[in-house]
Amino acid sequence: MELDEFKEIWKQPSVTENSWSTDQLHEVLRGKSKSIVSDIKRSMRIEITIGSIALLVLISQIILLRPGPILILMIAILVFTLVVATYFYFKMRLVTNFNFSTHNLKDNLMDLITKLEVFLKVYKLGNQWGLIVFYVFGLTVVYLERGADRIAAYITSWQGAIFIILYSGCIIAPIFIVDKILHKLYGKHIIRLKELLNNFENPPE
Amino acid sequence: MAEISEKEFVALINTHQRMVHKVCNLYAETADERKDLFQEIVLQLWRAYPTFRGEAKFSTWMYRIALNIAISGWRRASRRPAFEEIKDRHLNVGMNTEPDKEEQIQNLYKAIRQLPEVDRAIIMLALEEVPYEEIATTTGITQNNARVRMLRIREKLKKLLTYGVR
Known part of the structure; x- marks a missing residue:
């Protein structure tokens, strides 16, 4: 069989090329995208909503606080969160502004891989450092509230030890859980995209 | 490119939809996957249409987006069915x-x-x-x-x- 014969077959209409009615096409335009970029956009929207609620709670607590070291610390947490959230938002926009029409297949693939890798890196680092910073902030609040002597006594008690273990667990576990989830959602896809990119240069036999 | 109404865009897709179906046939295995991919491509074409400058032929532009979506932008349904609200009511126009x-x-x-x-x-x-x-x-x-x-x-x-x- 030669290319011209393939072309002849190719031109034949097939039942799998069902025509969609104009009504169906209109419905599609109002549908929900499930591209990887749209998935990220959706998860970002959820995170922004949850983050905004958390910030409002934090601000409401700050308003209720009396002037003192804890107030200063809470304001520091608020400023830190806002700076990190702003940085995160602008980095994420790199990915969510991705346009599938801009490049050819190879450049599109390279661009998507780069942007997804930046997204993953920022997300992972933000998650890790955010949790660590909040861990330290949390301990500092307890220190300022109770004082060094009472903290030393509390930590050496069995209740104190359990609290420290649980508190540390609450910080460390999300780091690993989020890493796993990110790998499942995006990491695997990036690996597949890299294999595809490699196929442009070195076609598999 | 001048703005295009939804109606005009749908008419444009209607005339080229066979090409999109062919891409779907090459990159999706099952009927459900084909349907999902078709919808994804049409939706992305609609979103990208304001960037179409008319320098290339519409079909060339369409191929590029359709193949980009099929190759790198689309993930096979694994977690949830997409576009479930759209019922399967294909017309089989001229498919004898x-x-x-x-x-x-x-x-x-x-x-x-x-x-x-x-x-x-x-x-x-x-x-x-x-x-x-x-x-x-x-x-x-x-x-x-x-x-x-x-x-x-x-x-x-x-x-x-x-x-x-x-």
């Missing part, structure tokens, strides 16, 4: 193909689906009689590379169609 011809077409699709994803894009463009220069522009490989790959693809397809398609 003879059974043996249909079998030939399906065998060709199956054979192409066994090729690597990049090769599927190259052969599809070649079957659509897209010149090598445009294949190179659309895929991002050199014209020379496209020609060499086409030779290999043809050989592979011949073998697949001669010794049977899985």
Whole structure:
């Protein structure tokens, strides 16, 4: 069989090329995208909503606080969160502004891989450092509230030890859980995209 | 590009939808996947249409987006069915193909689906009689590379169609 014969077959209409009615096409335009970029956009929207609620709670607590070291610390947490959230938002926009029409297949693939890798890196680092910073902030609040002597006594008690273990667990576990989830959602896809990119240069036999 | 109404865009897609279905047939295995991919491509075409400057032919622009989505932007349904609100009510307009011809077409699709994803894009463009220069522009490989790959693809397809398609 030669290319011209393939072309002849190719031109034949097939039942799998069902025509969609104009009504169906209109419905599609109002549908929900499930591209990887749209998935990220959706998860970002959820995170922004949850983050905004958390910030409002934090601000409401700050308003209720009396002037003192804890107030200063809470304001520091608020400023830190806002700076990190702003940085995160602008980095994420790199990915969510991705346009599938801009490049050819190879450049599109390279661009998507780069942007997804930046997204993953920022997300992972933000998650890790955010949790660590909040861990330290949390301990500092307890220190300022109770004082060094009472903290030393509390930590050496069995209740104190359990609290420290649980508190540390609450910080460390999300780091690993989020890493796993990110790998499942995006990491695997990036690996597949890299294999595809490699196929442009070195076609598999 | 001037703004286009939803109605005009749908009319434009209507005239080119066969090409989108062909991309779906090459990159999706099941009917549900094909439907999902078709919807994703049409939706992305609609979103990207304001960036279409008319420098290239509409069909060239359409190929690029459709193949970009099929190759890199789309993930097979694994977690949730998309567009479930849209009921399966295809019209089968003008699809009175003879059974043996249909079998030939399906065998060709199956054979192409066994090729690597990049090769599927190259052969599809070649079957659509897209010149090598445009294949190179659309895929991002050199014209020379496209020609060499086409030779290999043809050989592979011949073998697949001669010794049977899985």
